[in-house]
Amino acid sequence: MGQTLVEKIWAAHEVEPGLLYVDLHLLHDLGGPLAFEGLKAAGRPVRRPDLTLATADHNVPTDGVTRSAQIDDELSRVQVGLLEAGCAEFGIPLHSMGAPQQGIVHVIGPELGLTQPGMTIVCGDSHTSTHGAFGALAFGIGVSEVEHVLATQCVVQERPRTMRIRYVGDLPFGTTAKDLALHTIGRIGTSGAAGHVVEYAGPAIEALTMEGRMTLCNMTIEAGGRAGLIAPDAMTLDWIDRHGGTVDDARGRLATDGDAEFDREVEIDAREVTPQVTWGTTPEMVAGVLDRVPEPRTEAERRALDYMGLEPGTRLVDVAIDRVFIGSCTNGRLSDLRHAAELIAGRAVAPNVRAMVVPGSMRVRRAAEAEGLDAIFTEAGFEWRGAGCSMCLGMNADTLDPGERCASTSNRNFEGRQGRGGRTHLVSPEMAAAAAVTGHFVDVRDWRRS
Ligand SMILES: CC(C)[C@H](C(=O)O)[C@@H](O)C(=O)O
Numbered sequence: 001m002g003q004t005l006v007e008k009i010w011a012a013h014e015v016e017p018g019l020l021y022v023d024l025h026l027l028h029d030l031g032g033p034l035a036f037e038g039l040k041a042a043g044r045p046v047r048r049p050d051l052t053l054a055t056a057d058h059n060v061p062t063d064g065v066t067r068s069a070q071i072d073d074e075l076s077r078v079q080v081g082l083l084e085a086g087c088a089e090f091g092i093p094l095h096s097m098g099a100p101q102q103g104i105v106h107v108i109g110p111e112l113g114l115t116q117p118g119m120t121i122v123c124g125d126s127h128t129s130t131h132g133a134f135g136a137l138a139f140g141i142g143v144s145e146v147e148h149v150l151a152t153q154c155v156v157q158e159r160p161r162t163m164r165i166r167y168v169g170d171l172p173f174g175t176t177a178k179d180l181a182l183h184t185i186g187r188i189g190t191s192g193a194a195g196h197v198v199e200y201a202g203p204a205i206e207a208l209t210m211e212g213r214m215t216l217c218n219m220t221i222e223a224g225g226r227a228g229l230i231a232p233d234a235m236t237l238d239w240i241d242r243h244g245g246t247v248d249d250a251r252g253r254l255a256t257d258g259d260a261e262f263d264r265e266v267e268i269d270a271r272e273v274t275p276q277v278t279w280g281t282t283p284e285m286v287a288g289v290l291d292r293v294p295e296p297r298t299e300a301e302r303r304a305l306d307y308m309g310l311e312p313g314t315r316l317v318d319v320a321i322d323r324v325f326i327g328s329c330t331n332g333r334l335s336d337l338r339h340a341a342e343l344i345a346g347r348a349v350a351p352n353v354r355a356m357v358v359p360g361s362m363r364v365r366r367a368a369e370a371e372g373l374d375a376i377f378t379e380a381g382f383e384w385r386g387a388g389c390s391m392c393l394g395m396n397a398d399t400l401d402p403g404e405r406c407a408s409t410s411n412r413n414f415e416g417r418q419g420r421g422g423r424t425h426l427v428s429p430e431m432a433a434a435a436a437v438t439g440h441f442v443d444v445r446d447w448r449r450s
């Protein structure tokens, strides 16, 4: 019997049963500092600093501050400072605040040509699955595992179960990878992929750009998956080539064999995807923009509606918003900014809305500026910020006030995620841009036709 892509990568990295060799270890300012403490206490060096790369993203202010010592918030200042000190001590390359390549860890890995097919990639962060877009087996690990990888370049892992989500048909006009991801989670639920590594397949996947594939793989975690990945193709190799990486031939051809078997197979009709808006406090509480806020079926849904301040039966297009956040490792890449800017051009942010764009990396920011996207955004009334996680999780000063309602391109709409009492609606960059202009959700397909 043939093997799945994941089984092939697994077999090529298994040092002994349950122990995987790690090709690339990414660190950020939350997991890194704690792991360094552990290493220091044990008196161990970092085994392969050359296969390790760090960046500051979670705690970084986006208001132009370029040195960790200048961060107002004490905890954030300490965490970024510890990352800087630890990287210097252990010889780990770091893109910290003020560095030209600083950015969200899952944005900079691919952008630097480091993320490649067939690799094992780990990071102390659940959305490491993003890198699976390149045909890598990429997954999040816990802090103690980060320390273990730093010390040994290996990670203890239970063999994951395999799952394939195969899409039938093409994505309809005016819908995006984000809509595909949200629609999928709406179908299978937030534990629909629990314990599995998901391989995405089908014509709708082949037609996605690399950025779209990253968005989809990123959100695998929100369906409970361990990781998500897509077999490499010519587009993958071309993207890596344009970003300065070189891919080994055999790895570039990696794919699931025709007769391989998955533990689970799910089929989803991509033709049914519409622009999606979440109405609740988990990504599975989602509907099409033309739908209404549903009657709650469970206690959790009742609670979610209460928290979100929404009445069942309200049309989603009638829901007014206060804030817009375009950014995050889900949708903070150059093409996301381009798509939002296309809709913004020549229009203005609604008077009662505060909208911000936080590029996923400083490189994305510079590239966007070179194309004049920053001018489009600022002329429309958006704030144009520095790079980082920012309002995706609100660890810096970019947060919602209690009760504020936000159209956000990030991946989690949990209670308090963007600030205590804040209400998050997950959408695509296009939907966020259109909502910024009108002050409520709109069917972006109409705008794209006009
Ligand atoms: C802080 C970090 C560990 C966390 C994650 O693992 O995803 C964060 O990035 C998030 O998105 O909530």
Ligand code: SF4
Residues within 6 Å of the ligand: 057, 058, 104, 105, 106, 125, 127, 328, 329, 330, 388, 389, 392, 393, 410, 411
């Ligand atoms: S952008 Fe958001 S989801 Fe991504 S790593 Fe940062 S906090 Fe996590």
